[in-house]
Amino acid sequence: MGPGGEDVAGKLAEAGLEVAAVEAGLVGGECPYYGCIPSKMMIRAADVLAEARRVPGLAGETEVRPDWGPVAARLKEATDDWDDRVAAERFTDKGGTLVRGFGKITGPREVTVGERVLRARRGVVLNPGTEPAIPPIDGLEGTPFWTNRQAVKASEAPESLVLIGGGAIGVELAQAFSRFGTRVTVLEGRSRLLGVEEPEAGELVGKVFEEEGIDVRTGVKITRVGYDGRFTVEFGDRSVEAERLLVATGRRTDLAKLGVGRIGLDESARTIPVDERMRAADGVWAIGDVTGHGAFTHISMYQAAIAVRDILGQDGPPADYRALPRVSFTDPEIGAVGLTEAQAVEKGMDVRTGYTPLSSSTRGWIHKGEGFVKLVVSGDELVGATTAGPSGGEMMSALAVAIHGRVPVSSLTHMIYAYPTFHRAIEDALRDIG
Numbered sequence: 001m002g003p004g005g006e007d008v009a010g011k012l013a014e015a016g017l018e019v020a021a022v023e024a025g026l027v028g029g030e031c032p033y034y035g036c037i038p039s040k041m042m043i044r045a046a047d048v049l050a051e052a053r054r055v056p057g058l059a060g061e062t063e064v065r066p067d068w069g070p071v072a073a074r075l076k077e078a079t080d081d082w083d084d085r086v087a088a089e090r091f092t093d094k095g096g097t098l099v100r101g102f103g104k105i106t107g108p109r110e111v112t113v114g115e116r117v118l119r120a121r122r123g124v125v126l127n128p129g130t131e132p133a134i135p136p137i138d139g140l141e142g143t144p145f146w147t148n149r150q151a152v153k154a155s156e157a158p159e160s161l162v163l164i165g166g167g168a169i170g171v172e173l174a175q176a177f178s179r180f181g182t183r184v185t186v187l188e189g190r191s192r193l194l195g196v197e198e199p200e201a202g203e204l205v206g207k208v209f210e211e212e213g214i215d216v217r218t219g220v221k222i223t224r225v226g227y228d229g230r231f232t233v234e235f236g237d238r239s240v241e242a243e244r245l246l247v248a249t250g251r252r253t254d255l256a257k258l259g260v261g262r263i264g265l266d267e268s269a270r271t272i273p274v275d276e277r278m279r280a281a282d283g284v285w286a287i288g289d290v291t292g293h294g295a296f297t298h299i300s301m302y303q304a305a306i307a308v309r310d311i312l313g314q315d316g317p318p319a320d321y322r323a324l325p326r327v328s329f330t331d332p333e334i335g336a337v338g339l340t341e342a343q344a345v346e347k348g349m350d351v352r353t354g355y356t357p358l359s360s361s362t363r364g365w366i367h368k369g370e371g372f373v374k375l376v377v378s379g380d381e382l383v384g385a386t387t388a389g390p391s392g393g394e395m396m397s398a399l400a401v402a403i404h405g406r407v408p409v410s411s412l413t414h415m416i417y418a419y420p421t422f423h424r425a426i427e428d429a430l431r432d433i434g
């Protein structure tokens, strides 16, 4: 019952099907309780602090004294103190049956929860999501390290924090805590932050982090973690010490524990492959992080809608991930859609790119905002874009529409872009296409 599962279960119950939903944790999954919503609330508060600190030089003087108290209180309220009663009732009020516990597939169209065996006529929808993947670092196991699940329950911002992993979770939480006064170190194994996105994105975030006092170490190989009331993380001949350690090194799903072997799927795989209708096997649909099409709530919900249509025998377009959007909610915010330049090259496309720094646009200059627009083009088709800046995620939406609707690049070039918006920089990036 992640975001997609909750949607599928509710919609099918509303359509009159007899639906049993199995949930081992909280109805709604990671996003509302430990992921998107709490992290974005932390980021919203941290961004307010950053804006206040920008007053000098623009509008006068400020004195900023961060207090985590309102953040912790807001998170408690937003998650109902990590209680899913409202979400559970939303489903049962639609006529669904909620079964609490861990579900295991025990046969075709059969799921067992403890002693209870559920047999479906129509089929089973799998939406097990992911949990934090913990790397096998010497000394880490058994220490009171945080993952995102503990970080969002912090009652105060720690004095110091080491983050292992500079991906999506790592960068968002690093900046949020740092802006509340936490001394933050990010240790990333790859050569840059946000390694799956365009290199320019990770480089920009790394530069801004350094300027804000976040210690970023990339290309590190962590050899040991020690804990004696404080954490020591060793990498090569260096080490860093902190009050808290947050591990954000990716996600995993235990498919063997879920019992997918009973329906002919590979239990040692990292994902459950699905077709364009979310079918994973006869009478089995899978949606969300586990399908490997992007660990995002909007993917879970998008796939949910397709699965519902397929189960109810309704028409509708098959899954299409060409215009897959994603946003890293750092400041500057990194919006991205479709392919990166490297991914397009890897696919054998004849790639051209266009790039412009946001500072050369009127709005970027007025705002004193850092960022850029990068476009990835193949022929006359836009296949990918990255928009970094104060509203990078919102800027990206225009390009997501262009990719989704296959708007030719030649047509985008002759469009009117409102002056002076951030998104007007898209026009400059289009002109730069080689």
Ligand SMILES: Cc1cc2nc3c(=O)[nH]c(=O)nc-3n(C[C@H](O)[C@H](O)[C@H](O)COP(=O)(O)OP(=O)(O)OC[C@H]3O[C@@H](n4cnc5c(N)ncnc54)[C@H](O)[C@@H]3O)c2cc1C
Binding pocket: 001, 002, 003, 004, 005, 022, 023, 024, 025, 026, 027, 028, 029, 030, 031, 034, 035, 036, 037, 039, 040, 101, 102, 103, 104, 127, 128, 129, 130, 148, 169, 258, 287, 288, 289, 290, 294, 295, 296, 297, 298, 299, 300
């Ligand atoms: C810190 C953080 C920030 C994030 N921020 C964003 C963001 O800003 N935007 C965005 O789009 N995405 C974000 N994500 C990702 C997003 O949370 C997930 O992609 C989203 O929750 C969709 O996941 P899902 O549908 O696969 O299932 P999940 O949300 O992972 O839920 C799966 C549910 O299934 C339950 N479950 C698993 N196995 C079983 C079983 N066998 N029996 C019974 N129950 C079981 C689990 O308890 C869980 O409740 C973030 C994630 C994290 C960790």
Ligand SMILES: NC(=O)c1ccc[n+]([C@@H]2O[C@H](COP(=O)([O-])OP(=O)(O)OC[C@H]3O[C@@H](n4cnc5c(N)ncnc54)[C@H](O)[C@@H]3O)[C@@H](O)[C@H]2O)c1
Binding pocket: 135, 164, 165, 166, 167, 168, 169, 170, 172, 187, 188, 189, 190, 194, 195, 220, 222, 248, 249, 250, 251, 294, 295, 296, 326, 327, 328, 329
């Ligand atoms: N804004 C958003 O939409 C948002 C925010 C947070 C998370 N998410 C989703 O959740 C997923 C999980 O986030 P994540 O940050 O855990 O995973 P990630 O895959 O984005 O990043 C993990 C990082 O940890 C690094 N790493 C792995 N092992 C390491 C080690 N031993 N030492 C040092 N570095 C190591 C990897 O190189 C990688 O850069 C994301 O992929 C994303 O899909 C989305």
